[in-house]
Amino acid sequence: MSAAIVTEGLSKSYRIGELQGAYGTLRDSLSGAAHRLVRRDRRQHFEEIWALRGVSFEVAEGAVLGVIGRNGAGKSTLLKILTRITTPTEGRAEIRGRVGSLLEVGTGFHPELTGRENVFLNGSVLGMKQREIVRKFPEIVEFAGVERFIDTPVKRYSSGMSVRLAFAVAAHLEPEILLVDEVLAVGDAEFQRRCLGRMEDLGRSGRTILFVSHQLQAVAQLCDRVLWLDNGEIVGDGPSTGVVAAYLQAGHGTGSSKEWSDVAAAPGNEVVRLRSVKVVQGGVEAAAVDVRLPVGIEIGFRVLESGTQLFPKIKVVDQRGTVAFNAMDTSDRWAVPAGPGEYVSTAWIPGNLLNEGFTSVQVAVCSLSAPKLKHHVSVNDAVAFHVQDPGEGASARGAFTGQWQGVVRPLLEWTTEER
Amino acid sequence: MSTRSADALHRFLHQGLGSGVARELLGSPRSSGLASIDRVIQSDVETHDGAAVVEPVPQAEPIERFVVIRPAPRWPHLDLRELWQYRELLWRLAWRDVAVRYKQTSIGVLWAILQPFLTMVVFTLVFGRFANFPSNDVPYPVFVFSALLPWTYFATSVALSGTSLVSNRALVTKVYFPRVLLPLAGVIVPIVDFMLALIVLLGMMVWFDVWPSLAIVLSPLFLFMAFVCALGVALFLSAVNVRYRDVPYAIPFLMQIWLYVSGVVYAISSLPEKWQWVLALNPMTAVISGFQWGFLGTAAPDLGKTLVSVAATGVFFVVGLWYFRRSEPRFADAI
Numbered sequence A: 001m002s003a004a005i006v007t008e009g010l011s012k013s014y015r016i017g018e019l020q021g022a023y024g025t026l027r028d029s030l031s032g033a034a035h036r037l038v039r040r041d042r043r044q045h046f047e048e049i050w051a052l053r054g055v056s057f058e059v060a061e062g063a064v065l066g067v068i069g070r071n072g073a074g075k076s077t078l079l080k081i082l083t084r085i086t087t088p089t090e091g092r093a094e095i096r097g098r099v100g101s102l103l104e105v106g107t108g109f110h111p112e113l114t115g116r117e118n119v120f121l122n123g124s125v126l127g128m129k130q131r132e133i134v135r136k137f138p139e140i141v142e143f144a145g146v147e148r149f150i151d152t153p154v155k156r157y158s159s160g161m162s163v164r165l166a167f168a169v170a171a172h173l174e175p176e177i178l179l180v181d182e183v184l185a186v187g188d189a190e191f192q193r194r195c196l197g198r199m200e201d202l203g204r205s206g207r208t209i210l211f212v213s214h215q216l217q218a219v220a221q222l223c224d225r226v227l228w229l230d231n232g233e234i235v236g237d238g239p240s241t242g243v244v245a246a247y248l249q250a251g252h253g254t255g256s257s258k259e260w261s262d263v264a265a266a267p268g269n270e271v272v273r274l275r276s277v278k279v280v281q282g283g284v285e286a287a288a289v290d291v292r293l294p295v296g297i298e299i300g301f302r303v304l305e306s307g308t309q310l311f312p313k314i315k316v317v318d319q320r321g322t323v324a325f326n327a328m329d330t331s332d333r334w335a336v337p338a339g340p341g342e343y344v345s346t347a348w349i350p351g352n353l354l355n356e357g358f359t360s361v362q363v364a365v366c367s368l369s370a371p372k373l374k375h376h377v378s379v380n381d382a383v384a385f386h387v388q389d390p391g392e393g394a395s396a397r398g399a400f401t402g403q404w405q406g407v408v409r410p411l412l413e414w415t416t417e418e419r
Numbered sequence B: 001m002s003t004r005s006a007d008a009l010h011r012f013l014h015q016g017l018g019s020g021v022a023r024e025l026l027g028s029p030r031s032s033g034l035a036s037i038d039r040v041i042q043s044d045v046e047t048h049d050g051a052a053v054v055e056p057v058p059q060a061e062p063i064e065r066f067v068v069i070r071p072a073p074r075w076p077h078l079d080l081r082e083l084w085q086y087r088e089l090l091w092r093l094a095w096r097d098v099a100v101r102y103k104q105t106s107i108g109v110l111w112a113i114l115q116p117f118l119t120m121v122v123f124t125l126v127f128g129r130f131a132n133f134p135s136n137d138v139p140y141p142v143f144v145f146s147a148l149l150p151w152t153y154f155a156t157s158v159a160l161s162g163t164s165l166v167s168n169r170a171l172v173t174k175v176y177f178p179r180v181l182l183p184l185a186g187v188i189v190p191i192v193d194f195m196l197a198l199i200v201l202l203g204m205m206v207w208f209d210v211w212p213s214l215a216i217v218l219s220p221l222f223l224f225m226a227f228v229c230a231l232g233v234a235l236f237l238s239a240v241n242v243r244y245r246d247v248p249y250a251i252p253f254l255m256q257i258w259l260y261v262s263g264v265v266y267a268i269s270s271l272p273e274k275w276q277w278v279l280a281l282n283p284m285t286a287v288i289s290g291f292q293w294g295f296l297g298t299a300a301p302d303l304g305k306t307l308v309s310v311a312a313t314g315v316f317f318v319v320g321l322w323y324f325r326r327s328e329p330r331f332a333d334a335i
Helices: A018-023 A026-039 A075-082 A115-125 A130-144 A159-171 A189-204 A216-222 A240-253 B003-017 B019-025 B032-049 B080-085 B087-101 B110-130 B140-162 B169-174 B181-188 B190-207 B214-243 B247-260 B273-279 B283-296 B303-334
Strands: A003-015 A048-060 A064-068 A090-096 A099-101 A177-181 A208-212 A225-230 A233-239 A257-259 A272-281 A288-290 A295-303 A310-318 A323-328 A341-349 A357-369 A372-388 B066-069
Touching: A003 A075, A003 A208, A048 A075, A048 A090, A048 A208, A048 A225, A048 A233, A064 A075, A064 A216, A064 A240, A075 A090, A075 A177, A075 A208, A115 A130, A115 A159, A115 B087, A130 A159, A225 A240, A233 A240, A257 A372, A272 A288, A272 A357, A272 A372, A295 A310, A295 A357, A295 A372, A310 A341, B080 B087, B087 B181, B110 B140, B110 B190, B140 B181, B140 B190, B140 B214, B140 B247, B140 B283, B169 B303, B181 B190, B181 B214, B190 B283, B214 B247, B214 B283, B214 B303, B273 B303, B283 B303
Parallel strands: A064 A208, A064 A225, A099 A177, A177 A208, A288 A372
Antiparallel strands: A003 A048, A003 A090, A090 B066, A225 A233, A257 A272, A272 A295, A295 A341, A310 A323, A310 A357, A357 A372
């Protein structure tokens, strides 16, 4: 089996300031050019940012490759190079087969032209031959369901109609290689479903697919193999479950434990300083936790000065950045000011409360100075963990194996009476 | 394609989207469009199973089967083979601009005639009557109109083509094609206007009893010179426009000055010899006098000066193209 995509040391650098190029003035640029002429030195004056650096990989024909990474990790730059929208600074890539991407849906649509005219224009823009468009025209129109309005200017279409027509053209491009950037996906839910549906069709038909996504669950399920980019470099490449797990462990730079050995440098003030934070389940540190079991957030801190009525607090945030809840220890334990010394408090998040996915925890030690809460120390994203449902039942999802929306997914008690 | 991933795709869609949606997407009787896609794909699957990949339906060769992506060359060149492969897109882009040009205007293509015609009337009154500018013994209205035709073509081309990259921003940032197509389409589109106005010129020639010379057969060559010159200028300006949005403001001003050094409102031949040589550096002087030579039967342009203009055209084109190709790799990033 031959490779559909081969890249060798693909790199792309941007000069700082170039991204704001449109706002630069001609004068700046002229004086810059004069400087360069005088010094005969072109490179030194620009600080370069590598959006992509030394990326080498191979995608076999018919494989489905996922690409994950934080925002700005270089995922979109990679796609832009592979679609030839921009050129690499170094390295090379070989692509065998026609490339299609769902980024280009509707590109080149002109509102003044009729539906028919736009199909031909858009088809040409996407790289279809005239004959090919003529051949597929009836199918495209049928797919879009705009037969009656095909000779009406597109500006008179409802937005739904024009999106359908645009998508119909893109869907009939029949690329051998499909690049999908979920981050850039546009349109309403219906449209996105269509895109995914089309992707599935293509996947079944042996197309090579490069799938860029933030939905790790989708990536893990869709892809055979996953490429993990960070700072423009490949930091993980392998079977999807392993790479996704490693990515989650790295968890946006947040692990499942953190320690500050030097008290003087630890976060805090003259009253209290943090020593350690750890995620525990079943007595051991855990990066991935079972949704059904309680999760402990173990907070170690040192009180340096007595006289303040302190108590520990956590804030739990889900993967979208939504605050799930705040919780603090309101027990009598902290009713009197704690004396100097080392303390370790553990907050127990009950099982079957959090939803699946990445969860990050802000840790704080506070005192109450009514009506405000005074944070003596507070660390965002102190620890993070991944909640998983092994799908063995006894969770809120029961035997259902699909996605369950919501920040929390409590296991409720239900009562039913027969009347 | 491993069956594992195919199954996973299937599962994902069913689970992730809810079964109702998935059913709709995956072939309920209502979604006839998708069913038809399935058919198309099925025919492709078979070709993928075989050792050799064969197109399911005989068709024109695809634009790209195997592409090597590498850094932009240090010394840019024009890939003519690729341009030829993309010729259909060039016509589409040009056709789009022609089709859209006078949409939703009340008099439509009449503008193509009215613009040079009204300019001719004004110039005739101001320069012909009051200022009494020299016109090579041809009635001033015909003289100025025959000059305005290639001039309007040139000015419109530069204006349209010089901003073509930015006005097609959506294309540049989303799809690959040789970027040269955009300015190229921009200098093709105004040919339509030119042809329409040419009919008016022929009418005026009959009215004023002015007859063409044999040199009329050379006029396409002079027009080609205007085409190449406009393209060179527009390639440069469109590439500059990607980074500096000053270009749309500068073009009208540039064209206004350029008009007065092109011999539109006066006959170049009436200037001192020394200045004629200087102005020969402006290709439009040769274009206009060559055009008038053919259509109005005026004196043949001087060969030496024409050659200077031809050389200048070459320089304009090469410099414009070189700058364009050099800036091209960064278009999508900077636009």
